[in-house]
Amino acid sequence: MIQLQNLTKSYFLNNHRTTVADNINAVFPTGVSVALLGRNGAGKSSLLRMISGEMLPTSGEILSDGTISWPVGFAGSFHRELTGEQNCRFVARIYDVDTDEMVEFVEDFAELDAHFYMPIRTYSSGMKARLAFGVSMAVPFDTYLVDEVSAVGDASFKAKSNRVFNERMNKAGAIVVSHSMKMLRQTCQAGAVLENGQMTYYDELEDAIEVHLSNMDQPTR
Structure with a gap:
């Protein structure tokens, strides 16, 4: 289990404060692969970096009762x-x-x-x-963090990479960031949508994808 408690992350860019996580409270269950969805710049990679421990939040905390990977392929x-x-x-x-x-x-x-x-x-x-x-x-690891990972090499090597990754997913969970809906549907069972600093968790992946695609048709605030 990974629990986000009042998690907030803000940046100052060009004298303007940008908040990518605004007092988020959420739980990623043990052994579940979750697709992390959101438009470009929503803060998906920043959230993964905070969960991995590579980046500190502005406030709040992240609790876990299992082991968490660094972003796969980093x-x-x-x-x-x-x-x-x-x-x-x-x-x-x-x-x-x-x-x-x-x-x-x-x-x-x-x-x-x-x-x-x-x-x-x-x-x-x-x-x-x-x-x-x-x-x-x-x-x-108990949970793997995956940020737009794609295997390099020929078709045979890519197939081997996918096979090994899927074997790991049989015994662990993951939080996966990818623009490939096909890859997410093959890998994940649940989803979470990050939009305007807020994150909503969905037990069903298709529910999360539907909300994300709807958000993509709307301008950001």
Whole structure:
């Protein structure tokens, strides 16, 4: 369970205050995959960053009785001078995962061959994305945070990525941000709509999609 209590987040942009979360109170149930919907700029990514702990709210708090991932596929925390293998071992120690098992899984998954043992600074953006997605899937979180993740590589690699992700979803929940209604319908059971700093949770995904599409036809306040 992830509980948002009086959660507020405001920014100052060009001397103007923008509020993307306005005293939100909501609960994301354990083991449920939830589509987080909202127009561009509504604050979906900011909300995921706050839930992951990467960003602090202006006020309020986030409570959880389970483990929460960083945004799946996020490569920004890799150490550039360490190799892919060394970064895997570092993450494994932080999250108390067997280091050899993580290295074996990620090496097989990412298909980086000799580059797996080379510094991250030598990687292309696609190689870093493959490594990051593999590391994300190697840690058994209770809730995965997914922000517009898309597998890189050929059709075979994309199919493998989808298969591994779906396997994780059989044992965990997720909060998923995506503009692909097809992907959300394949992944999620429930939905939450973020609009003008307010968030409404829906037990049925189709109810959330209907409200979101209706909002998209209306101008923002």
